[in-house]
Amino acid sequence: MTMINSPGSAIDLMIEPHPSMFGLVIKGSVPLPTATRTDIKLMRYLASLMHSRASRDVLNMAGLLADSLFIETPGVIVRATACASPLFLGEMEAEAIAARHPVVLLRHSQGQSANDVTIDLVLPGDADLRWLQGYRLFRGLAGDSCIVPTGDGPSVRLLPHGLFLTEHAPYADDWDRTAGIERANAHLDAHLRGGWSWR
Numbered sequence: 474m475t476m477i478n479s480p481g482s483a484i485d486l487m488i489e490p491h492p493s494m495f496g497l498v499i500k501g502s503v504p505l506p507t508a509t510r511t512d513i514k515l516m517r518y519l520a521s522l523m524h525s526r527a528s529r530d531v532l533n534m535a536g537l538l539a540d541s542l543f544i545e546t547p548g549v550i551v552r553a554t555a556c557a558s559p560l561f562l563g564e565m566e567a568e569a570i571a572a573r574h575p576v577v578l579l580r581h582s583q584g585q586s587a588n589d590v591t592i593d594l595v596l597p598g599d600a601d602l603r604w605l606q607g608y609r610l611f612r613g614l615a616g617d618s619c620i621v622p623t624g625d626g627p628s629v630r631l632l633p634h635g636l637f638l639t640e641h642a643p644y645a646d647d648w649d650r651t652a653g654i655e656r657a658n659a660h661l662d663a664h665l666r667g668g669w670s671w672r
Contacts, residue, residue: 508540512553522618524633547635553579610657
């Protein structure tokens with residue numbers, strides 16, 4: 474909202490439109506496909522990174538993100554899919570508005586390399602929604618987990634009490650970011666396959 478005040482006149486308010494993903498919901502479209510075994514493992518993996526329990530999302534306020542999980546302690550809705558962006562951004566927005574909780578969509582590749590994950594995240598605020606798209610999982614040397622941008626932008630720390638948005642990157646440079654993403658991929662791959670993992 475912008476206030477325009479001319480000398481000797483009344484205050485005019487000009488409401489600026491906010492970007493919305495509702496236009497991406499196709500009228501009459503089908504909801505997300507049923508969660509696959511890989512989808513469920515990815516969603517539970519994110520809950521384990523936040524040291525929290527996940528349960529079936531009984532809220533599903535907008536009814537658009539079926540088979541999603543609700544990470545209880547921080548109050549985050551999580552869904553995984555093999556569908557590419559921009560599919561389901563409108564559904565994420567509707568769910569975030571209806572539930573007033575952050576919504577995380579984990580996008581993985583199909584087939585054996587399901588550890589190649591990108592993340593779309595919508596954070597509801599007091600007046601607007603904040604979108605973070607095309608993010609990657611990052612794992613620090615101490616085992617801390619974050620969601621980081623592929624370019625510029627804020628990072629998101631995954632903590633037991635919620636998602637912590639910070640402008641301070643958990644890496645020093647591009648090489649460090651790449652190494653952290655590779656550590657996260659190796660850790661995720663071990664989780665999906667049930668084998669050895671880096672700390």
